Amino acid sequence: MEDNASFDEVKKEYQEFYDFLNAQEGLKEAREEARKVMSPSKKELLFQEHSISVYKYIPTEKTLHATPLFIVPSLVNKSSIMDLLKDQSFIEAMLKRGFLVYMIDWGEPTKAQRDCSLEYYLKHYLGRAIRRINKDASSSKVHLLGYCLGGMLTTLYCALTESKGVDKMVTMVTPLNFSDGGMLSWWANKDHFEVERIVKSMGNIPADFFSASFPWLVPTSKIKQTKLLMKKHTDKKFLESFYALDIWATENVGFPGKVYQDVIKYGYQENQLVEDKSWPFESEKLSLDRVKIDVLNLCASFDHISPVGSCEVMEKLLDNANVETQTFATGHLGFATGKDARGVSTSEYWDKIESFLS
Amino acid sequence: MNFDPFSMQKKMFDEWEKSTAEYVDKVMRDPSFMKTISQNMGSTLDMQDAIKEQTNKVLKSMNVPTEDSLDGLYKTVHNLETRMLDFEEKIDDLSDMFKKLVEISESIQSEAKTSKAKPKAVKQATKKESPKKSK
Structure with missing residues (x-):
């Protein structure tokens, strides 16, 4: 009996595998269909x-929050992760909660940008973006939201400018x-x-x-x-999510050369933020003590790209900021797509952000 | 105990997947492996640089603009765009200041009008009141 079962x-399983092989053309189409409904x-x-x-x-919706929300994504991936698909979009969720939402898209760096330092990126590009947003929204300050490496950029921006134009x-x-x-x-590792x-x-x-890599x-x-695709390749809803994430994960953008050098050298190789609680900008070395705002630091316990330990440390580094750390059982993309570690949709993270910013 | 070749096959696949992941992780964490990768990368970059240098020489000799010579042009365009946006911001700020000045001057003018109108009203009131006083 057991053998029969x-x-x-x-x-x-073999049938599934056979069907899966036959469905390759259809899957290519499904991938392109997913691309069309991304960033809704x-x-x-x-x-x-x-x-x-x-x-x-x-x-x-009616704007309920006067202070605009400015999203700063990572430099290495496309910003589309913040607005992946309908009902799986951080931006859509924030708009529904009555926030005025703005986002910077770093784009593919031009040849002339290869010599722009991290300081230039923060002071010049982020600085101008914050000024323009404040003008557009008739506000004096923005709420900054940094995703992945974008969070490091927003933290360093606050250290560089003493949180100029930033509320939370x-x-x-x-x-x-x-x-x-x-x-x-x-x-x-520098070895x-x-x-350079x-x-x-x-x-x-x-x-x-x-x-x-x-x-x-x-x-x-x-x-x-x-294996997962083989099992679920007939489920249209699944294919849409699967390919939207696949497109985001596999279609990276280039990294501006000098910024990459700064991040690898002072971040990964010298670990300046932890070793010295500071960052050696081009013009001067600045301490993280200059960050003096309220911060909500969201960490994911199933994150293999930004391990939870490397994120939770923020509270110990920003001595003069009021840092609230919250760790949830989700992966690297959970906060952007509103899904927990089991892939179940939840609005818990977004509700937390709304209550913090309100 | 029943021998089940199918579940055995599944278990073997899972084990293979797990051990492959562990093996790749172990190999990649091996300093000598990373050193080899680094040396290979260094050689590839050296080769690329050499090809680029030679190509540049050939293109220069043919009076064809090279990638390096275009770099200056890119930077000029880059700086022009930045300056244009800086001016745009300054013009915006100036136009805001101008709007404020217009508002201020308008409010001063309307205040002046009301203050001119006030003495007449006072005079009229005193005229009306004066007969009462004579009584």
């Missing part, structure tokens, strides 16, 4: 400078301790990663560099993904 199961929230361009664009999202800050899965034993820290040499030759770091963070992830 197992035989049926294996037969079913309506937006307008506020301004553009070099590769950078700042968008204003069209409010869907939210950081999501933001790594600040780079000696966390994670694979990324090991790859960037075998000559970042790489930047000198490459200029801006091309997107292919990241899309070729990131899958090795979890080497069997491709196998797991294929």
